[in-house]
Amino acid sequence: MIEPDLRSRIEKIVSRISRIDASEFHDDVLIREELGIDSLMAMEILATCEKEFDLQLDEAAFSCVETVGEFFQLLEARYSEQRAAG
Numbered sequence: 001m002i003e004p005d006l007r008s009r010i011e012k013i014v015s016r017i018s019r020i021d022a023s024e025f026h027d028d029v030l031i032r033e034e035l036g037i038d039s040l041m042a043m044e045i046l047a048t049c050e051k052e053f054d055l056q057l058d059e060a061a062f063s064c065v066e067t068v069g070e071f072f073q074l075l076e077a078r079y080s081e082q083r084a085a086g
Contacts, residue, residue: 003076010075013048017041027069035068053079 011022018037031037037045046057055078065071 006076006079007072009052010049010072013052014045017044017048025068027067027072029068030066031068031071032066049075055079055082 011025014020014025014037015022018035018041020035020037024035029035031042042062043059046059046062049055050057053075055075057075057078061074062071065074
């Protein structure tokens with residue numbers, strides 16, 4: 001399960017870029033079809049998350065993500081991996 005503070009920070013980034021209220025970010029919501037996040041928005045979200053959390057994110061991995069929950073899990077996993085690596 002994603003840390004509440006981390007999820008909140010990610011939600012703020014996604015909300016600011018997509019102009020979608022964070023209350024819409026339920027785990028089962030489809031990112032592209034239901035939220036309308038296109039590839040340009042996705043790239044901006046990834047770049048902002050990389051900068052905000054000092055991460056290296058794989059754009060190819062994101063392209064396989066379909067739901068909000070999968071996106072948060074991907075970011076949390078990468079965040080945890082990089083924190084553990086020091």
